Amino acid sequence: MNCVERYLAKAAGVAETTAGQDLSCKVSYVAAHDVTAPIAIDMFRRIGVKKVFDPDRVALIVDHIYPANSEKARNNVWAMKDFADEFGVHLYHRGEGVIHQLMYEKHRAQPGELVVIADSHTGTCGGYGAVGVGVGSTELAAAMATGRLDLEVPQVIQIYLTGKRRSNVFGKDLILYLGSLFGTDYLVDRAMVFTGPGIEDLSVAERMTVCNMGIELGAMITLFGTVEKEPDTLEVKEIDLGSLEPQIARPFSPANVVPVREVAGTPVTQVVVGSCTNGRLNDMEQVAKAFEGKHVHPDVNTLVVPASKEILDEMERRGWCRIIRDAGATVLNPGCGSCFGAHEGLTSERDTVVSTTNRNFPGRMGSMKAKIYLASPATAAATALAGKITVPGEE
Amino acid sequence: MEIIKGKVIVLGDDVDTDQILPGYAMAEPYDQLGNFAMAGLAGLDFKSVYEPGSIIVAGRNFGCGSSREQAPIALHQLGVSLVMAKGFARIFRRNAINIGLPVWAADIADRLKTGDLAEVDLEKGTVAVNGTVYEFTPMAPTVLKTLEYGGLIPRVRAELGIE
Incomplete structure (x- = not known):
């Protein structure tokens, strides 16, 4: 057995398994955010059970649209608050950060444990050896009710x-x-x-x-x-x-990748550093190091979004927020920021963006015509300073 | 399950969830999501070709991207009767079945054009278009059963005997 088979066999309580087998696995942590939780809550109530499998292992996190940008978004937060009050699960609704970072900081799974989150980027916990499976709201509701997830062992x-x-x-x-x-x-x-x-x-x-x-x-x-x-x-x-x-994904697919040098020199109007992909302290360090004593290019709107409040606090202790602001960039509140196109830095058709986020689909950050490139924080920071796509370390 | 008949709308590869339901529509009330279905589709004004009950036919990796269950819900509410694609992203595929939207892996996009009328028998795995019948692997019985109940939650409730 490979490690995925070993982990899933353990979670299912069986001695052996192999790719292709259907298993019912015990889940260690379950979580959802303000886009997926409201429907999951509705589905959970439709199932008709009276409690979640273990309130201490369930977290609801407001990260996608915080603070609310509309009455509708605010109502979604209230739905989560009401559910947390009723069922005793963990609730984060004061801008504590992005779900995948908060799960690392507050509810960290052990290597090999199964984490089920209603978000596609649940695999993030694989960075510390946990098995993350992203699901939709209905499957999440079922996992909240039963503490289990049915899956097919993957190759x-x-x-x-x-x-x-x-x-x-x-x-x-x-x-x-x-x-x-x-x-x-x-x-x-x-x-x-x-x-x-x-x-x-x-x-x-x-x-x-x-x-x-x-x-x-x-x-x-x-x-x-x-x-x-x-x-x-x-x-x-x-x-x-x-x-x-250094690599970069060109519009409009995360897999449309070339070395940065092949598109170096492309003029850019917005740079975003942050998200569950690259909003951690090591990412912020790349920005602070690059920006110290310098100023971003006047044509570039530069947005820096820490993935959590803990990270933002540490950035302040180290003086990085001051460095970033003095460089002419904006430090936004922790959360998903402009990554998924709901608020905080939407584009028009005139924009070309270099972002450290995970998707550059058409319209991902507003305009269908805005061009989004995906790269590392070091590449993004060097690009913000130069006003054009730049290989870091070769400015 | 009944035979699905509808007008075909042919799309390309990698139709992602932001195209199916853009991020700005995500906080909309559940029953309004259908109004935003395919609002972010690149290269085609979906509403201009859509008729009630249309069948979407696509290439590789349909539904890639986000886990937002709102994406298949929006297609379902609009009245899309079936999505056939060469392949689906895993989370979208599961979400669609869970909320009762039929999605079926059938590599047929290259043989059809928008406006064709198709008759699809998921149990037999056949697609009849313009007098030609194409055959594919039938939909798995367990998936068909969930769809017949209208999704996973109604199926589970029925199986548990909850009124």
């Missing part, structure tokens, strides 16, 4: 990492590069597992970025294993981290 694509990355290459560049290899659907219903000595060159935060975007390749589960090669995987792809250079 595993193993990414065996060797070497050390260059100073301008990050987890984001690795996952973008994998997108260029696999495309958007090769991993549908499959799992992607990272092993090999190269994983030691990626911090947990960098690993979370990698796992966050597994879904953009279609993956059901993405996680980091150990340096040891896993047995029983469908295929093994070896990648030397030292061979990678």
Whole structure:
């Protein structure tokens, strides 16, 4: 058995399993946010059960639209508050941060534990070895009621990492590069597992970025294993981290990836650093380091969105907020920010954006015609300063 | 399950959930979501070709992106009767079945054009268009059963004997 099979077998309480088998697995944590929770709550009430499986293992988190940008959005928050009051589950509705970061900070699963969140980027917890499966609202309601998730054990694509990355290459560049290899659907219903000595060159935060975007390749589960090669995987792809250079996804697909140098010089009007993909302290450090004593290009609207209040607090302690503001950029409240096109930095057709977020679909950040490029915080910061797409470290 | 008849609307690969239901529509009340179905579709004014009961026919990876159950709900409320695609993103596929929208893996987009009338038998796995019958792997019985109940919650309630 490979590690995904071992973990899922344990969660299902069986000695052995193999790809293709249907299992009913015990869930360790369940969570939903203000886009998915309201329907999940409605579905939960329709099931007709009187309690959630374990209130201490259920969290509702307002991150997508905080503070509310409409009466409707505010009503969704009230629905979550009412549910939390009635069933005793955890509620975060004061701008504490993005769901995947808060689960890491407040409700961290152990390696191998199953995490079910009504959000597609649930794989993020694979950065610390947990098994994250993203679901919709109905399946989440069922998981809240039963504490279990029915699933089919996926085949595993193993990414065996060797070497050390260059100073301008990050987890984001690795996952973008994998997108260029696999495309958007090769991993549908499959799992992607990272092993090999190269994983030691990626911090947990960098690993979370990698796992966050597994879904953009279609993956059901993405996680980091150990340096040891896993047995029983469908295929093994070896990648030397030292061979990678900074990568960027061009409009309008996260898998439409080239090295940054191939599009260097493209004028940019907005830069966004943040989200569940790249809003952690190490990401903010890249921005603060690049911006110190400098000013962003006058044509670039630069938005920095920490993934949580804890991260924002630490940025303030270290003086990074001051550096970022003095550089002419804006530090926004923790949350999903402009990533998904509801508020806080929407585009018009005149905009070209470099963003550290996870999707550049048409209309993702407002205008259908706005061009969105996806890159690492280092690339985004260098681009904000230069006003055009720039390879970090080669300004 | 009854045979599904409808006008075909052919779309391309990677039709993502932001195109099916844009982020700005996400906080809309549940019963209003159908008004925003396909509001973000690139390259086609969906409403101009849509007729009640239309069948969407697409390429690879339909429904990629977000876990928002609002996306299949919006198509279902609008009255789309079926989505046939070469492939579906995992979460969208499960969401659609769970809320009672038939989605079926059938690689037929290249053989049809928008405006064709199709008759689809999911149990037999056949698609009849312009006198030609195409055959695919029939829909799995367990999926058909959930659809016949109108989705996962009605099925579970019925199976648990909840009135």
